[in-house]
Amino acid sequence: MTNNAVDADHLRDLALLRRVRDRMDREYTQPLDVAALAAGVHMSAGHLSRQFKAAYGESPYSYLMTRRIERAMMLLRRGDLSVTEVCFAVGCSSLGTFSTRFTELVGVPPSVYRNDPQLGSTEVDPAGLPACIAKQVTRPVRNREAQPPRPDLT
Incomplete structure (x- = not known):
């Protein structure tokens, strides 16, 4: 070829x-x-x-879950839906999986995020990125093929 x-x-x-x-x-x-x-x-x-x-x-599943969590953050900030309603509104079928993934990406459980008005306004890390994006960007890359080749220093 x-x-x-x-x-x-x-x-x-x-x-x-x-x-x-x-x-x-x-x-x-x-x-x-x-x-x-x-x-x-x-x-x-x-x-x-x-x-x-x-x-x-990242895997397709991880990408999809990150998008769902980003949208869930917006719905939770509005405050008019319960965590369960938000879970199903963003396409998740398991409240447990949703809560676990939300906590991994955002740093707090969805119920805490929903009930604390300060979290909606201070979810930005020092670099100016939303917490869920900063978590994705700073996560170690496990797929070595996705990393650019390192220059030969010898």
Whole structure:
């Protein structure tokens, strides 16, 4: 295979991955799984997961859950919905999984976040990023293939 063909395949895969990411952003309230997302772009679930993680630094599931938690933060700040209602409104089907993931990304459980008006206004870290984004950015990368090559210092 020539370099042009490899580059064309890579660009085609990136366009398909963008479609998957856009679909997750649009349909985050729907029950989405990797198999359904992969079928929508004519890839296998394993290939989609590997390519998505290489391109975006996280798995499709992790990306989807982060988007759901970001939207849940907004709904919780409004204060007119219970934690359970917010959980289901953002597309999660398990309150336990939602609460666990929310706590991992935001740093406090959703009930604490909802009941403390200060958290809605001080959720920015010193670098100026929202806590859920800062957590994603500063998380160690486990996929060595996604990291840029290190320069040879010898």
